Every structure is written in structure tokens, then in C-alpha cells.
Amino acid sequence: MIYQDSKVLLEVRGLCASVNGVEILKDLDFTVKSGEVHAIMGLNGSGKSTFAKVLAGHPAYEVTSGSVLFEGQNLLALKPEERARAGLFLAFQYPIEVPGVGNGQFLRLTYNTVQKQRGKEELDPLEFDDFVRDKMKLLEMNPDFLDRSVNEGFSGGEKKRNEILQMALLEPRLAILDETDSGLDIDALRVVAHGVNQLTTKDNAMVMVTHYQRLLNYIVPDYVHVMEAGRIIKTGGKALALELETRGYEWVSAEHQAAASVPV
Amino acid sequence: MSDATALTPAIAGRYLESLLAGQPQRAASPLAWLKALRAEAVERVGALRLPTTRDEEWRFTDISLLGKTSFASALSATYLEAADVAPFYIEEATTRLVFVDGIYAPELSSPNAGSGTHSGVVVSNLTSAMAAHAAAIKPHLGRHAPFTNDAFAAQNTAFLHDAAVVIVPRDVSVAAPVHLLFIATQKEVVSTPRCLVLAEAGSAVTVIEDYVVLYQPRWQEEAHFTNAVTEVVLADNAHVTHIRVQREGSKAFHIANCAVSLGRASNYQSVSVALGARLSRYNLNVMHTAEGATCALDGLALISGRQLADTHSCIDHAQPHGTSRQLHKCIVGGSAHAVFNGKVMVREGAQRTDARQSNRNLLLTAKAHIDTKPQLEIFASDVKCTHGATVGQLDSEEVFYLQSRGLTDAAARNLLTYAFGAEIIDRIPIASLKQQLEQTVLEQTASLP
Ligand SMILES: Nc1ncnc2c1ncn2[C@@H]1O[C@H](COP(=O)(O)OP(=O)(O)OP(=O)(O)O)[C@@H](O)[C@H]1O
Ligand SMILES: [Mg+2]
Numbered sequence: 001m002i003y004q005d006s007k008v009l010l011e012v013r014g015l016c017a018s019v020n021g022v023e024i025l026k027d028l029d030f031t032v033k034s035g036e037v038h039a040i041m042g043l044n045g046s047g048k049s050t051f052a053k054v055l056a057g058h059p060a061y062e063v064t065s066g067s068v069l070f071e072g073q074n075l076l077a078l079k080p081e082e083r084a085r086a087g088l089f090l091a092f093q094y095p096i097e098v099p100g101v102g103n104g105q106f107l108r109l110t111y112n113t114v115q116k117q118r119g120k121e122e123l124d125p126l127e128f129d130d131f132v133r134d135k136m137k138l139l140e141m142n143p144d145f146l147d148r149s150v151n152e153g154f155s156g157g158e159k160k161r162n163e164i165l166q167m168a169l170l171e172p173r174l175a176i177l178d179e180t181d182s183g184l185d186i187d188a189l190r191v192v193a194h195g196v197n198q199l200t201t202k203d204n205a206m207v208m209v210t211h212y213q214r215l216l217n218y219i220v221p222d223y224v225h226v227m228e229a230g231r232i233i234k235t236g237g238k239a240l241a242l243e244l245e246t247r248g249y250e251w252v253s254a255e256h257q258a259a260a261s262v263p264v
Numbered sequence: 265m266s267d268a269t270a271l272t273p274a275i276a277g278r279y280l281e282s283l284l285a286g287q288p289q290r291a292a293s294p295l296a297w298l299k300a301l302r303a304e305a306v307e308r309v310g311a312l313r314l315p316t317t318r319d320e321e322w323r324f325t326d327i328s329l330l331g332k333t334s335f336a337s338a339l340s341a342t343y344l345e346a347a348d349v350a351p352f353y354i355e356e357a358t359t360r361l362v363f364v365d366g367i368y369a370p371e372l373s374s375p376n377a378g379s380g381t382h383s384g385v386v387v388s389n390l391t392s393a394m395a396a397h398a399a400a401i402k403p404h405l406g407r408h409a410p411f412t413n414d415a416f417a418a419q420n421t422a423f424l425h426d427a428a429v430v431i432v433p434r435d436v437s438v439a440a441p442v443h444l445l446f447i448a449t450q451k452e453v454v455s456t457p458r459c460l461v462l463a464e465a466g467s468a469v470t471v472i473e474d475y476v477v478l479y480q481p482r483w484q485e486e487a488h489f490t491n492a493v494t495e496v497v498l499a500d501n502a503h504v505t506h507i508r509v510q511r512e513g514s515k516a517f518h519i520a521n522c523a524v525s526l527g528r529a530s531n532y533q534s535v536s537v538a539l540g541a542r543l544s545r546y547n548l549n550v551m552h553t554a555e556g557a558t559c560a561l562d563g564l565a566l567i568s569g570r571q572l573a574d575t576h577s578c579i580d581h582a583q584p585h586g587t588s589r590q591l592h593k594c595i596v597g598g599s600a601h602a603v604f605n606g607k608v609m610v611r612e613g614a615q616r617t618d619a620r621q622s623n624r625n626l627l628l629t630a631k632a633h634i635d636t637k638p639q640l641e642i643f644a645s646d647v648k649c650t651h652g653a654t655v656g657q658l659d660s661e662e663v664f665y666l667q668s669r670g671l672t673d674a675a676a677r678n679l680l681t682y683a684f685g686a687e688i689i690d691r692i693p694i695a696s697l698k699q700q701l702e703q704t705v706l707e708q709t710a711s712l713p
Pocket of ligand 2: 049050
């Protein structure tokens with residue numbers, strides 16, 4: 001929701017980033033204030049996941065210019081774990097399988113690490129078990145998933161739920177959900193969206209990367225952005241997503257090109 | 265190649281004999297066959313030399329350092345109290361044999377005599393087991409682990425006196441694991457642990473063979489030498505789970521031979537974990553002597569610093585319808601060196617053999633080193649055999665994923681390294697031992713590389 005006088009959480013200015021020497025993000029601007037829900041849409045390969053990973057600090061992506069402020073501090077100077085502890089969370093488009101690491105053990109480790117960093121109380125295994133089971137209920141997840149290796153052999157939908165479970169535990173200020181809806185059936189989508197909605201407050205914010213309107217029926221965005229070739233080319237309200245659903249992306253691209261070629 | 269040449273055959277031969285010379289005088293066995301076995305081994309010790317890297321089986325493992333160190337048998341047993349040894353006890357195990365520097369320690373052991381108990385299970389030192397069970401022991405002791413061409417097996421057999429004997433009678437299933445605990449306490453001592461496990465038809469047992477150290481603090485950084493031989497015999501339909509843990513001190517030498525004989529439709533499950541020793545070598549030879557036997561050999565070597573851990577296994581499918589599974593993992597830090605030589609032999613006529621072998625290695629530093637040599641030799645046509653080896657570093661996507669959840673780079677790496685090893689530890693079906701080892705692995709990975 002858009003609140004009057006809310007704080008700026010994330011401020012991205014002129015961000016350029018490349019991978020293996022290929023420039024993917026090209027002069028990207030993006031601002032998020034607390035309380036807001038943003039959706040980023042755009043064709044395959046337009047750079048949405050790249051943007052998300054650059055924000056999370058993936059070492060394969062090199063920032064070549066621009067700035068990113070997160071709650072006023074230089075995000076780009078922080079290590080990935082410091083970004084997570086500062087309150088940035090990325091739900092991966094393709095969550096990584098970590099064979100041999102028990103999911104329950106992993107969740108408790110990350111939870112306690114972040115809690116400690118924030119000067120809050122850590123939980124022992126028993127306390128944590130109760131706590132995590134509560135959160136799992138919210139996402140209608142079977143507690144058996146605690147006993148398995150992190151994401152190993154999970155179905156696509158199960159992996160996505162496990163990402164949102166981590167988000168529920170870590171209580172980020174800014175969550176970026178990269179195609180969390182892809183691979184979810186309609187029931188799962190409703191459950192996950194409900195879970196996400198429960199987690200939104202006026203002090204945090206959400207950026208959802210998606211291809212589909214159906215997610216936005218459940219989590220209603222305040223802003224919808226269209227990304228093309230590594231930059232945001234159009235921003236609108238929730239109606240823009242509906243328009244994209246019926247008309248596709250071509251007109252946005254054409255409009256953007258026309259605007260760019262207007263002689264000054 | 266390093267200075268293997270420093271150890272000439274002549275010196276090496278004398279070296280083995282010098283080890284024998286230090287052997288304390290013990291009551292000779294009244295049994296002629298046992299005397300003959302020892303005499304035969306003594307003769308081989310005189311004829312054999314220590315292997316060098318010029319021997320194909322020892323190509324990657326230079327033991328010249330062993331030859332440069334002198335060892336003698338323990339002249340007297342170190343007296344240990346139960347309280348000293350209690351930390352090594354495994355709570356699930358109800359029978360336990362403890363050997364201190366190779367010498368049986370009755371006051372620390374809880375054996376099972378066999379005759380008095382209704383199940384007839386024998387867990388006992390050789391000298392006492394011999395009284396009532398010589399007939400069962402004779403056809404097997406020294407018959408499965410050949411010493412004719414193996415200097416170490418010969419030396420062990422030449423010293424043969426105390427030994428752990430486990431005999432499980434027909435159709436008896438032993439619920440609690442049997443703990444065979446070998447404790448090294450003295451520097452510059454050579455010990456020759458020996459185990460014989462006989463699982464009669466239809467029986468089942470879990471045996472833990474455990475090598476630990478309890479040095480006097482002032483000897484902490486001194487070397488000792490463990491030269492072990494184990495023979496495991498599974499009769500038809502027998503089921504043996506064999507857990508082997510080598511957690512010797514960081515300067516120790518540990519050389520071990522294990523020979524397993526699989527009867528018809530028997531099932532042998534082995535998990536061996538090598539954490540300690542400056543230089544360790546484990547030869548595990550499994551022979552399918554009859555149809556339809558199954559074996560699973562899982563192994564983990566977790567080493568760092570200047571350690572060397574060598575595992576040589578050979579699964580011999582001499583009969584049809586056999587199954588074998590092997591997963592061997594090495595985690596190598598520092599400038600440590602791991603060796604895996606895994607031979608799978610499928611002999612002519614061993615049709616319908618199903619053998620799968622996998623060796624996965626994690627190198628944590630640029631100086632860490634692994635030599636891996638899977639060897640598949642197939643002489644039968646209708647078989648299913650696969651093998652593969654991987655050598656790698658930690659997956660950077662996994663590291664980033666954990667970092668993105670707040671773990672430091674170091675914590676993420678430790679966790680992933682631990683998980684890599686935990687896959688093997690998890691296969692140990694004894695909760696307390698599993699927990700103990702997981703804790704050890706966690707501590708070791710945290711201090712790596
Ligand atoms: N590690 C990499 N190496 C090489 N190219 C990469 C790498 N990561 C991303 N790219 C390229 O960057 C471009 C943007 O990819 P990105 O994954 O950000 O797209 P996306 O908008 O998330 O697409 P989708 O909707 O399919 O998820 C693509 O052309 C992709 O091939
Ligand atoms: Mg993407």
C-alpha cells in the first residue's frame with residue numbers, strides 16, 4: 001500500500017551491471033518506499049532476475065556503474081550475508097538444492113544467525129521447532145519438509161513454498177520474489193499469496209517479478225514496471241498489468257522507442 | 265616421486281624383522297596349527313620387503329616415512345581405568361572388547377563367552393575363545409587375509425596373539441552392536457590389532473571396529489604404528505554391518521587389511537571413516553564366493569594438514585547374481601593427499617552382476633591432492649556395471665544461496681563441506697556413534713583447511 005510520508009527503502013540510480021563481460025542492466029532506476037508492493041514484468045531475458053541477483057550480491061554479476069542505497073546505506077559495499085542481515089531477502093526463481101544439509105537445521109541456523117545479528121533472541125532446537133511449525137501452517141506445508149535436505153527433490157512448487165517459509169522466518173524489510181508464482185498450481189498460489197499478504201506491513205515492502213496477472217489478483221501491486229533490455233521502460237498502476245495481459249509487451253516497447261526518438 | 269628410493273629392499277626387509285625382534289615373549293599356543301600359522305608368517309616377514317612407490321599397489325602412497333621411524337611392541341600394557349576409556353564407549357553396544365596397544369584389556373571389556381549364554385554368541389579374546397571354539401576358528405583365522413605377499417599382513421599374523429573374535433551362531437540375530445575398541449597409548453609402539461568375525465548361516469550382527477588414541481599428554485605429538493588385520497566371514501544368508509572408524513593421532517601410521525568372504529545370498533554393509541593418522545592405508549577386499557550376495561561399501565576420508573589417507577578396495581564378483589554398491593568420498597584440505605583405488609572385478613561366469621561404484625572428492629585448497637583410480641575389470645557378458653569419479657570444489661551457487669540467507673562465506677563453506685561428509689556418516693545405523701562423528705566432522709570442517 002502507498003502511505004503518505006513513508007521512508008525510502010531502496011533507491012537504485014543508473015545501475016549498470018554485466019556478467020561474463022556482457023552488459024545486462026543498462027542505466028536502471030528504481031525506487032521502493034516502505035509499505036509498497038511493486039511488480040516487475042517483462043519478456044524472458046530482459047534482466048529481471050539479473051537485477052534481483054545484483055541486489056542480493058551474487059558474485060558473478062559485476063556492477064559497472066550506478067548506485068544502490070538500502071535504507072540510506074550503500075548496498076553495493078555489503079557482502080551478500082550483510083545484505084540479508086540488513087533486511088534484504090531474495091526468493092530465488094530457481095531455489096538451489098543443497099544435498100546433505102537438513103532443511104530444519106538450515107532454517108534454524110539462518111534464523112539464529114540473523115536474529116543474533118539484529119540483537120534478538122536465538123531459539124534452541126525445541127523452541128525453533130514450535131516456531132517453524134507455526135509458520136509452516138501458514139503456508140500449509142507438511143512438517144516432513146524439515147527432515148529433508150534443503151530443496152533436494154522438492155517439486156517446483158514445494159521449493160517456492162520453502163522460499164516463502166524462509167522469508168517468513170527472516171522477516172525482511174524488502175523482499176524480492178522472483179517468479180515465486182511460476183510452478184504453483186492455483187491452490188498453492190492462493191496459499192502462498194495469503195502467506196505473503198500476512199507478512200506485509202507498512203514497514204516493509206515487496207518486489208514481485210512475475211509473468212502473470214493471476215498472482216497480482218491475490219497480491220495487489222501499487223506499481224507495475226515493465227523491464228526491457230536491462231532497464232525499466234514503463235511504470236504504471238495495477239491496471240498496467242491487466243493491459244499487458246491482453247495487449248502484450250510490444251506496444252510498450254514501441255511507445256518507449258517513440259519517446260526516445262522524439263527530437264529535443 | 266619423492267624419496268622412496270631411500271628405503272632399499274634390503275633395509276626394508278630388515279625393518280620388518282626388527283619389528284618382530286621386539287616382540288615380547290608370550291606363552292606359546294599349544295595348538296599346532298596356530299603355531300604353524302605364525303611360523304609361516306614369520307618366514308614371510310623374513311622374505312618380504314616394505315613396499316615402495318615402485319610397487320603398483322603403492323604408487324601413490326609413499327611410506328618411506330614409516331620405514332624411517334623405529335617402533336617396538338609394547339613391553340607392558342598401559343593400565344587404564346574405566347573412567348579413562350568411558351568417553352569412547354558406545355552406549356548402544358552391550359558387548360565390548362578393548363585392546364590397549366594391541367593387548368587385550370579384560371578389565372575394560374564386557375565379553376560374551378558364548379557357552380553360558382542362551383544365544384551362544386561369542387564376543388571374546390582369541391586366547392579364551394580358542395578353548396571352546398577352536399574348531400570354528402581354525403578354518404578361517406588367517407585364511408581370508410593372505411599374507412604370502414603382503415608384508416603388513418604377514419607381520420600382523422606373525423605377532424598373532426590377542427584378537428577380537430565374534431562368532432554369531434546360525435539364525436541368531438544380535439540386536440545390539442558389538443564394539444571392538446583399539447586404543448593406542450604409547451609412542452613408538454607398534455600394535456597389531458586383529459579381528460575375526462564369523463557370521464553363521466542366517467545370522468545378523470553389527471560390528472564397530474574403532475581405532476582411537478589416548479596418549480599421555482607429553483606424548484601427544486609422537487608417532488605410533490597400528491598394523492591391523494580383520495577377517496569377516498558371512499555364511500549363507502548372513503547379514504553383517506561393519507562400521508570402521510579410524511581416529512588415530514595426527515602423527516600415527518595406520519595400515520589395515522580387511523578381507524570379507526561373502527556366502528550365498530549374504531549381505532555385507534560397510535561404512536569406514538578415516539579421520540586420523542599422518543599416513544593411513546586401508547585395503548578392503550570383498551570376495552563373492554557364492555551366488556546372489558550383496559555388499560555396500562561406503563567410505564569417507566576427511567583429512568587436512570599433511571595427512572595422507574589411502575583406500576584400496578577390491579570387490580571380487582566371482583559368482584553370478586551378485587550386487588555391489590560403493591560410495592567413497594574424500595574431503596581434502598591443507599596440503600593433504602587422498603588416494604582411492606577402487607577395483608571391481610567381474611569374473612567369467614559371474615553373470616547378472618550388478619555393480620555400481622562412485623567416488624566423489626572435495627578439494628578445499630589448491631595444495632590438496634587426490635589420486636583416484638576406479639578400476640573395472642569385466643570378464644562376463646551379462647552384467648550391469650557403472651563407475652564414476654568426480655573431483656571438485658564447493659558449488660559457488662550453493663555458497664551464494666546460503667550467504668543470501670545470512671550465513672558468512674566461511675560458515676556456508678563449512679556447512680556444505682560438512683554436508684558432503686555427512687552423507688556417509690548418515691549411513692551408520694548407530695545413533696550415538698553417528699552423532700559423535702557428526703560432531704567431529706563439524707569441528708574438523710570448521711577448522712579446515
Ligand atoms: N551467468 C550468466 N552468464 C551469461 N549470461 C547470463 C547470465 N545470467 C544471465 N545472463 C543473460 O542475461 C540476460 C538476462 O537474464 P535474466 O535471467 O536476468 O532474465 P529474466 O528477465 O529474469 O528472464 P526470465 O523471465 O526468463 O526469467 C539473458 O540474456 C541471460 O542469458
Ligand atoms: Mg528470471
